Amino acid sequence: MDALARYIAQQNLQPGDRLPPERELTAALKVGRSSLREAVSQLSALGIVEARIGSGTYLLRQISAETVYMPLSLSADGLAEALLMTLEVRRGIEIEASVAAARRRTDEDIQRMEAALDEMERTHHREGGSGKADFAFHMTIYDAAHNPLFRQLLEQMHDILERFWDRPFDRPDFAARSFPYHRTLFDAICAGDTAAAAEETRKILDVVEEDIRNMRP
Known part of the structure; x- marks a missing residue:
């Protein structure tokens, strides 16, 4: 998911833009189709992209790898x-x-x-x-x-x-x-x-x- 988020940011895609076709994305990210589809599914669950039947996958809001996943830290005694x-x-x-x-x-x-x-x-x-x-x-x-x-x-x-x-x-x-x-x-x-x-x-x-x-x- 982070790799796809970085790609979207690097390509300067804007909300409303359509993501490149699956074949182009797998080549650019050097991943298989199943990995790409899982990443798209995760971004969809986060409300970042939307898959439209017969049309493609569209960006709903701007993102970067940092804004998609920012793990929280916790300092505690044990x-x-x-x-x-x-x-x-x-x-x-x-x-x-x-x-x-x-x-x-x-x-x-x-x-x-x-x-x-x-x-x-x-x-x-x-x-x-x-x-x-x-x-x-x-x-x-x-x-x-x-x-x-x-x-x-x-x-x-x-x-x-x-x-x-x-x-x-x-x-x-x-x-x-x-x-x-x-x-x-x-x-x-x-x-x-x-x-x-x-x-x-x-x-x-x-x-x-x-x-x-x-x-x-």
Whole structure:
């Protein structure tokens, strides 16, 4: 995504301009079509470009590699403190994303969420934890909120948030007790029940906080 953003900036493309054809972009960026399409998809999720059927992909707003991805840094005394500080921010973002998803989810969103949840459950039963599969499920909820700002915040917080799904404290069972609440969260979003979606998200995050406090050295 950064390479495509740099290319757009270097070519001085302006909002409303059409991006070059896929073949030209893959040659200029020296990447395959799948990598290019993923980058375009990410920029589209951020509201930076728009793909128009039969017409091409258009730039919606000016960008640079620096404005697309500006990772946030966090100074804290140890992993537990960093996780607790990040969790305060996660609460606000994730609860609102779940509520928005319950309001705006489409049938296609539900299919993607269910597929991600099924994979998360398979991983949990196989490995005793779900790690990256858990993260992938939460990403489908952010997408179902249909607000590109959620995705932008995630991009900026990626390095910090990743710690939650990378076996903190070397404990594969970290937050495993939150596992059942992911299915009830999915059910609430499908039903369009905003209050239940918020409550189930709180339950997940409460377990995360308890485990941070109980598992830290």
